[in-house]
Structure formats: structure tokens, C-alpha cells
Amino acid sequence: MIHRAKNLFPGISNGEFGIIDESSVPIIQSGDGARVWDSNGKAYIDMTMAWGSVLIGHANPVIREAAFNAAKNGTNFAALNTQMVELGDQIASISPCVEKIRFVASGTEATMLCLRLARSVSGKSKILKFEGAYHGQHPEGIASMVQLNDRSSTKANTSGTGAPWVKESVLVAPFNDLEATRALIKENAADLAAVIVEPLHRCLKPVDGFLSGLRKITQELGIILVFDEVVTGFRLALGGAQEYYGVKPDLVAYGKALGGGFPIGAFGGSEEIMEGVNESRYSKLNYSWSASTTGGNPVSCAAAMATIKLLSEQQNFEKLHRLGREFRKQLTEILVNNEEPFQVLGDGPLAQVVFTDRTINNSRDWGVADRNKGLLLMLQLIKEGVFLNPMGTKMYLSLSHGAKEMEEFSDKFSSALKSLNS
Numbered sequence: 086m087i088h089r090a091k092n093l094f095p096g097i098s099n100g101e102f103g104i105i106d107e108s109s110v111p112i113i114q115s116g117d118g119a120r121v122w123d124s125n126g127k128a129y130i131d132m133t134m135a136w137g138s139v140l141i142g143h144a145n146p147v148i149r150e151a152a153f154n155a156a157k158n159g160t161n162f163a164a165l166n167t168q169m170v171e172l173g174d175q176i177a178s179i180s181p182c183v184e185k186i187r188f189v190a191s192g193t194e195a196t197m198l199c200l201r202l203a204r205s206v207s208g209k210s211k212i213l214k215f216e217g218a219y220h221g222q223h224p225e226g227i228a229s230m231v232q233l234n235d236r237s238s239t240k241a242n243t244s245g246t247g248a249p250w251v252k253e254s255v256l257v258a259p260f261n262d263l264e265a266t267r268a269l270i271k272e273n274a275a276d277l278a279a280v281i282v283e284p285l286h287r288c289l290k291p292v293d294g295f296l297s298g299l300r301k302i303t304q305e306l307g308i309i310l311v312f313d314e315v316v317t318g319f320r321l322a323l324g325g326a327q328e329y330y331g332v333k334p335d336l337v338a339y340g341k342a343l344g345g346g347f348p349i350g351a352f353g354g355s356e357e358i359m360e361g362v363n364e365s366r367y368s369k370l371n372y373s374w375s376a377s378t379t380g381g382n383p384v385s386c387a388a389a390m391a392t393i394k395l396l397s398e399q400q401n402f403e404k405l406h407r408l409g410r411e412f413r414k415q416l417t418e419i420l421v422n423n424e425e426p427f428q429v430l431g432d433g434p435l436a437q438v439v440f441t442d443r444t445i446n447n448s449r450d451w452g453v454a455d456r457n458k459g460l461l462l463m464l465q466l467i468k469e470g471v472f473l474n475p476m477g478t479k480m481y482l483s484l485s486h487g488a489k490e491m492e493e494f495s496d497k498f499s500s501a502l503k504s505l506n507s
């Protein structure tokens with residue numbers, strides 16, 4: 086299997102895994118709860134959970150059945166369908182900012198449509214994002230993520246984008262630095278269509294006042310604020326980061342956890358802005374094209390409704406937060422005993438280990454960490470039987486992770502550290 090994969094897939098990967106040692110590339114065959122098995126029958130504790138899209142757990146029978154039942158009546162209509170309308174209704178009642186909504190098939194499409202919409206309704210051309218942020222596979226989503234900026238420049242680094250022109254259209258600010266961001270917004274207000282932010286920037290919490298400060302300045306200057314809630318949506322709270330951090334943007338992008346593992350994305354926001362995709366404006370300058378062939382298919386929507394129902398059951402968010410807190414504490418205890426300079430980052434059911442003694446508030450701080458050590462630790466964990474994304478290094482917990490998995494992970498983590506240090 087591995088040889089066939091090697092012949093077919095660049096880097097023996099379907100994207101962003103970067104496993105150096107070919108013999109340790111797992112080719113996943115099945116999953117159940119918080120575990121996956123590879124094509125050789127080796128079992129792993131899953132700490133990536135399909136990059137966070139399987140928040141309930143693998144092969145959940147309720148989600149499976151909901152999707153299966155929907156599929157019996159047709160898998161896609163590329164049109165409004167009953168599941169799509171019901172799901173839209175649910176999201177509008179859950180999400181603080183959604184008055185109107187459209188469905189797509191991925192987080193990439195959702196953030197891309199938010200930015201296009203912001204540009205067409207404002208008539209302005211520039212976007213401001215935060216250094217190190219990933220918002221999906223479109224050029225603006227990648228700009229200044231692969232390589233940080235030249236420190237003297239607020240223009241985006243275009244590495245990995247295949248789109249040199251984003252240097253002119255994307256401005257980049259340091260996350261959690263409200264003063265620098267405010268100055269950049271003010272200076273460019275006449276050209277700035279939107280500010281896009283992942284409220285929990287990868288695994289970095291917003292410092293007090295940062296998100297509310299962004300909201301205030303964008304509101305004052307009439308600039309659209311977009312929350313990329315592809316990761317935080319339905320994960321930090323049912324109402325996502327908007328509910329959890331208490332700040333309401335103009336537009337929001339969802340994906341990942343919403344679909345329970347099925348492909349889905351959605352973008353929504355105020356009626357005034359969302360009317361920009363209304364086809365009655367077709368061919369006008371303030372119209373934004375939006376159409377997704379498989380976006381909002383009834384199978385993904387049915388899976389999403391089952392996911393929301395499971396998540397909204399009593400105390401599931403409390404459980405996710407408790408799990409995350411205990412997990413970060415457990416990592417901290419092991420690393421302290423190991424006398425490594427480190428930080429454990431994260432919020433809710435997310436965690437990341439970074440090797441530096443410096444407090445990390447943004448990607449620039451992160452840049453000084455020993456990234457190679459982090460990567461080697463992740464690669465060793467895979468050998469020990471922990472499945473994760475060594476390049477992403479963010480670890481995702483799910484409702485299927487329990488005491489048993491945490492205990493096993495702890496042993497494997499200690500053992501991986503020992504091998505690294507020997």
C-alpha cells in the first residue's frame with residue numbers, strides 16, 4: 086500500500102502531513118471513537134480527529150444513520166432542500182451574527198466567499214489578516230502563513246500562494262497587538278474591505294480586549310469584520326467563539342466540526358451584507374458570485390443537524406472544556422518533569438506544545454520556538470501509536486476521548502520525549 090501511495094501522492098500525503106520517514110506514514114483504514122487503524126492493522130489514539138472535523142468521534146452511529154437516511158432519498162440536488170433549510174434555521178438561531186446564510190462544501194470556500202462578499206459590497210480592494218493565520222486554500226488564506234513577513238513590511242508574504250499579487254491586496258498585522266493593528270486599519274481605511282481573524286489564532290488565545298478592540302475600530306470605520314470560525318465554530322461553544330469570547334462580527338465562516346466529518350462549509354452574517362450574493366444584483370458591481378455544486382447537500386446537512394443535536398446535549402461543552410484543561414495540565418506536568426523550556430497553548434478541546442520559555446501571543450513570538458524539536462516530537466508520537474498532523478501540531482480532542490485515551494497518551498508522550506532526549 087505504501088509503495089502505491091508513494092508512486093501516486095507527492096510527499097506521500099494528501100496535503101500537509103510532511104512525514105519524513107516513509108515507513109512511518111500511516112494509511113488509515115478505519116476509525117472508531119477516538120481511535121484509528123492503519124492498513125497494517127496498527128492502532129493509534131487519534132489526536133487530530135480529521136483536523137478537527139470529527140468532534141463527536143469517528144463512525145458515530147447517530148451521525149452515520151442520519152447521513153445514511155438522507156442519502157436514501159438522494160445525495161445532492163444543488164438546490165435548496167429541506168435539510169438545508171432546517172440546518173440554516175438552526176444555525177441562525179445558534180450563531181450570534183447570522184441573519185442570512187449560504188452553504189458551501191468546505192471552510193476554504195466559506196472564508197473565500199466572506200472576503201469576496203466584503204470586497205463587492207464595500208467596493209474596496211484590500212484585506213487585513215493576521216500574520217501566521219490560515220484561512221483556507223485560496224491565496225488570501227495562505228498569505229503570510231508559510232513564511233512570516235519581512236518585519237519591516239505590512240504587505241503579505243506570498244510564499245505558498247501561487248499568487249504574487251496578494252502582496253498588494255493583503256495587509257498583515259501581528260495577532261494580539263491591538264495598537265499596531267488599529268494603526269494599520271486607520272492608515273488603510275479608505276481601501277480596506279475587511280479584517281479577517283481566527284478568534285483563537287491557531288492555538289493562541291486572544292488577549293483581553295483584542296477582539297472587542299477590533300470590533301470597535303472596524304465598526305467606527307465601517308470596515309467589515311469577518312470571524313473565521315472554521316475551527317472554533319460549534320467547538321468552543323455551540324455559538325462558537327462569538328458566544329465564548331463575547332464579540333459579534335459582521336460575517337462568519339464555518340466548516341469542520343459542523344459536518345461531523347462530512348464535507349460542509351457555511352458563511353453568513355447581517356442581512357445587509359449577505360444581500361451581496363442575491364442574484365437580483367447579478368451583473369451589478371456590488372454583486373458577489375456564490376454557487377457551490379455540492380454545498381448544502383442533504384447528506385452533509387443531515388449529518389450536521391445530528392452533530393448539532395449531539396453537541397447541544399447537556400454538558401457536552403463542559404465536558405470538552407474539562408477534557409482540554411486536563412489534557413493541557415497533563416502535558417504541562419510531563420514537560421515540567423522533563424525540564425524542557427516549553428509552553429502549552431490552547432483553549433477548549435485544543436492543545437499545542439511549543440518549545441520556548443517565552444510567552445507566546447502571536448506567530449512572531451512563535452517563530453523563536455524550537456520548531457524542529459516540536460516536529461521531531463510529533464513524528465516520534467506517530468511511531469508510538471498516536472495519530473496526528475506533525476506539521477499542524479495542533480492537537481484536537483473529541484467527545485470520544487476519555488480517561489483511558491488520556492492515560493495511554495500520557496505514557497506515549499513521556500516515552501516519545503525520552504526517545505527524543507536519548
Ligand SMILES: Cc1ncc(COP(=O)(O)O)c(C=O)c1O
Binds near residue numbers: 316
Ligand atoms: C482556521 C481555518 N480556516 C479555514 C480552513 C479551511 O478549511 P477546509 O480545509 O475545510 O477548506 C482551515 C483548515 O484547516 C482552518 O484551520
